[in-house]
Amino acid sequence: MSTSRTDAIAFDPSQVLHLLEQGANGHHVLFDTHQIRRALANKEDSNEPHDAVDALHRVVAELVRCESVVEQRAVIYSLPQWLQDLTVRMYFHFLDRYLKEQALTWH
Numbered sequence: 001m002s003t004s005r006t007d008a009i010a011f012d013p014s015q016v017l018h019l020l021e022q023g024a025n026g027h028h029v030l031f032d033t034h035q036i037r038r039a040l041a042n043k044e045d046s047n048e049p050h051d052a053v054d055a056l057h058r059v060v061a062e063l064v065r066c067e068s069v070v071e072q073r074a075v076i077y078s079l080p081q082w083l084q085d086l087t088v089r090m091y092f093h094f095l096d097r098y099l100k101e102q103a104l105t106w107h
Contacts (some may be wrong), residue, residue: 009068012064019091020029020094020095020098023091023095023098024095024098024099024102028091029069029073030063030069030072030073030076030091031073031076031088031091035076035084035085035088036088036092038081038085039084039085039086039087039088039089039094040086040088040089043089052082052086055083055086056083056086056090058085058088059075059076059079059083059087063075064073069086
């Protein structure tokens with residue numbers, strides 16, 4: 001899977017920060033328990049197409065255009081299962097990095 005993207009997605013950083021803060025407290029508002037368990041149980045999905053990164057990029061672009069978490073959840077639920085799983089794994093990857101960075105903050 002290629003990961004070399006050069007086009008950026010414009011978004012409000014406070015929206016992402018809010019999701020990560022909620023996630024750090026164990027509230028993963030974009031996903032239900034079933035989605036999370038399934039995605040994390042199947043870390044390597046051989047059903048992902050070659051353009052999975054492009055598909056994930058399109059999902060993120062659509063999610064940042066949503067006006068609410070309810071709309072974002074609806075977008076995620078409408079995705080094929082492999083793309084839902086990839087979206088969940090991406091979220092937890094970013095959450096893990098966020099938590100590691102927070103652990104280094106001294107104040």
